[in-house]
Amino acid sequence: MSGDDQENEQSRRSTEIPAGYPRAQAEIATRRRRSPNAPPAGRAAFAVQTGTTIADTVHRRLRQDIVSMKLVPGTPISEKEVALEEKVSRTPVREAILRLAEERLVEVVPKSGTFVARIPMSALPEAIVARRALEGVTVRAAAQHANRSQVTELVSLVQRQEEAAERGDPVAFHRADEDFHAAIARIGRYPGIWDLIQQVKVQIDRYRRLTLPQEGRMDMVAGEHLAVVRAIEAGDADLAVARMEEHLDKLQLDISVFLDMWPDYFVHDLPFDERLLA
């Protein structure tokens, strides 16, 4: 609703630093050494920022629009068109679209067109259980590692979320929600698993955008988060996991309703045997 979804791109590729490169000591047999210019070697660009490329920008923008359902499934996305709108060449646009294709957010049909991907129904249950399992790992670790200041930090995040709920700001609420889960992963010392969770969450999030913002749900979420924090504070790992699983199970809405409402937004890919091992 209000303003653009910022959709904070948490820990994304771009932020990281190459961190310097050692000389490729073992010159590989298969790959020939460059005639002049020995292997790149030494500190390769400690550049604080791996300069945000145009492709990054376009990717972020398109991804935002897709996840926020501003671009509904089936919408055609033309490389040329986007290039014109963004006033760049088709190359970076293409790179952005390729990334989206890997995230399963668009489907590209070779000589026909690229379209915003429909939500694969079969992927939803998978995403839910996968997320449940992964968040179980992070919250258990968090309960085992959290110190006092980190617990306080989590409380602060919950409060931020409560405030967003009170003033009915779904965008801020959503962001606080993400930050909370991310913080738990970080405190559990498994930041990389949060990346995985985010990846899995994408399709779920798209689906949830379809559901109307359920009244009262926002307050409940904050309460459930607080229950998780209390378990972490108590150092009760099993309880923390249980609380988190309860929380995640709450968003198990039945899909059928929305299936009728927007049938074209989904693709019914039955779990047919797709692998035929020789």
Add this chain to the structure above:
Amino acid sequence: MSGDDQENEQSRRSTEIPAGYPRAQAEIATRRRRSPNAPPAGRAAFAVQTGTTIADTVHRRLRQDIVSMKLVPGTPISEKEVALEEKVSRTPVREAILRLAEERLVEVVPKSGTFVARIPMSALPEAIVARRALEGVTVRAAAQHANRSQVTELVSLVQRQEEAAERGDPVAFHRADEDFHAAIARIGRYPGIWDLIQQVKVQIDRYRRLTLPQEGRMDMVAGEHLAVVRAIEAGDADLAVARMEEHLDKLQLDISVFLDMWPDYFVHDLPFDERLLA
């Protein structure tokens, strides 16, 4: 070693079919309709094969060499050089490299060069626990869903692995191993989770290529797999999960040894606080 690693690219993007596209009924406000030529609409290319592109080929080849440690961390990979070797233009090569970058298999430094990524030490523990959690999900589901024929199929896969172990064929052994875990995910009706597992496994696999093929380990693995199958056959989900976790825990080798042996193959990225949420 004997012959090229085939590194069966299990369920990869390419195999899937676009599956036809419905007319983009809701013409999105944000995106303008194409002047002539209404939206692509109808069955867009039921093409059995989304024609394997050159980029796919190059990607597969490079990925294979990296995962198999034929290209060790730090090795420079030049777009131009690969293009010349493969006798194609830089464009598809670039696309392949971009994909590898997303898989964290290469690091590209903008105006300097692209290098085979060092193994991020901090990612290893994360990958191990994430895999454990995810395989727990799939094996539990498999125990709940497996029918007689599927159990037999699993037995067959274990036997294939035993045969590979007997004739000391690590490549076939490795492939059988992958197929076994993939089959469990498929039987558990969570094929998508196998994709996740594979993604997480990559760095672990690279690391494991460094370790010498431990004598006797191959036979043990087959035995452990069989134990999992028996639990599945008995329909004992909890036992199956336990057996699988025992199995996965066995490959918990201490890293320090190999760290000394090939220090330049790893990057020590301590779990410093990388996210600073506003």
Add this chain to the structure above:
DNA sequence: CTAGTATATCTGATATACCAGTTGAAAAGA
């Protein structure tokens, strides 16, 4: 009016050209 076909015009895939940082070693200075 309908069915079939031809064609204009989309599309993404690939090839090529150009640009601006980066780098390493030669060149210059001490």
Add this chain to the structure above:
DNA sequence: TCTTTTCAACTGGTATATCAGATATACTAG
């Protein structure tokens, strides 16, 4: 000999050109 400076070669990022497949429309035959 050692340090500093310069600079040409090489890199990945971007722009542009070309190609062939896929589609929708216009056209033709009946």
